[in-house]
Amino acid sequence: SAVISQKPSRDICQRGTSLTIQCQVDSQVTMMFWYRQQPGQSLTLIATANQGSEATYESGFVIDKFPISRPNLTFSTLTVSNMSPEDSSIYLCSAGTGYEKLFFGSGTQLSVL
Amino acid sequence: DAKTTQPPSMDCAEGRAANLPCNHSTISGNEYVYWYRQIHSQGPQYIIHGLKNNETNEMASLIITEDRKSSTLILPHATLRDTAVYYCTLDGDSWGKLQFGAGTQVVVTP
Numbered sequence: 001s002a003v004i005s006q007k008p009s010r011d012i013c014q015r016g017t018s019l020t021i022q023c024q025v026d027s028q029v030t031m032m033f034w035y036r037q038q039p040g041q042s043l044t045l046i047a048t049a050n051q052g053s054e055a056t057y058e059s060g061f062v063i064d065k066f067p068i069s070r071p072n073l074t075f076s077t078l079t080v081s082n083m084s085p086e087d088s089s090i091y092l093c094s095a096g097t098g099y100e101k102l103f104f105g106s107g108t109q110l111s112v113l
Numbered sequence: 114d115a116k117t118t119q120p121p122s123m124d125c126a127e128g129r130a131a132n133l134p135c136n137h138s139t140i141s142g143n144e145y146v147y148w149y150r151q152i153h154s155q156g157p158q159y160i161i162h163g164l165k166n167n168e169t170n171e172m173a174s175l176i177i178t179e180d181r182k183s184s185t186l187i188l189p190h191a192t193l194r195d196t197a198v199y200y201c202t203l204d205g206d207s208w209g210k211l212q213f214g215a216g217t218q219v220v221v222t223p
Binding site for chain 2: 004031033042043044045048058092094096098101102103104105106107109
């Protein structure tokens with residue numbers, strides 16, 4: 001099984017600033033994804049992090065707001081840009097290798113003041 | 114809109130089996146059914162997944178109907194630590210792109 005580490009685990013940020021969340025997997029994986037979980041809600045897929053190319057965003061999410069990098073098969077970052085209080089959520093990284101288990105990190109709890 | 118429908122809540126007695134239903138009537142032929150659970154303030158924990166056949170692992174059993182329009186997650190002997198939100202999800206038009214519904218809050222009582 002893959003172990004996924006996310007940093008930071010939580011942060012409190014001022015509006016207008018940006019935060020970069022790191023996701024590290026302990027083994028090479030084919031696919032990596034980023035999810036958002038707003039307070040009291042279910043999870044929503046933000047984007048697929050593609051290794052060596054631009055991420056693929058879901059409807060309602062754009063690269064300017066959520067730039068994503070994936071330089072190799074074990075690491076990805078998600079940046080939440082120009083934050084507002086509406087961005088306060090848990091951000092989760094998931095990873096896996098085709099048609100098998102998908103694992104999740106423990107999430108990054110973001111609060112924007 | 115979510116492609117899965119689950120009851121919002123369910124109570125279960127400790128030591129008894131918990132049967133969690135999920136409706137996914139619009140599932141397409143190549144979509145997998147995944148089950149996760151989320152204990153408060155933690156990331157989702159993988160439980161089990163399947164395509165057509167019933168599956169069993171050390172945590173649970175997954176029963177998928179022949180028409181694949183619904184499934185049931187079975188926790189054979191519920192414990193207090195099984196209290197969590199359980200999500201039935203599909204992986205959509207591409208493997209791994211999970212579409213989460215609202216989930217079922219399961220409370221296991223002594």
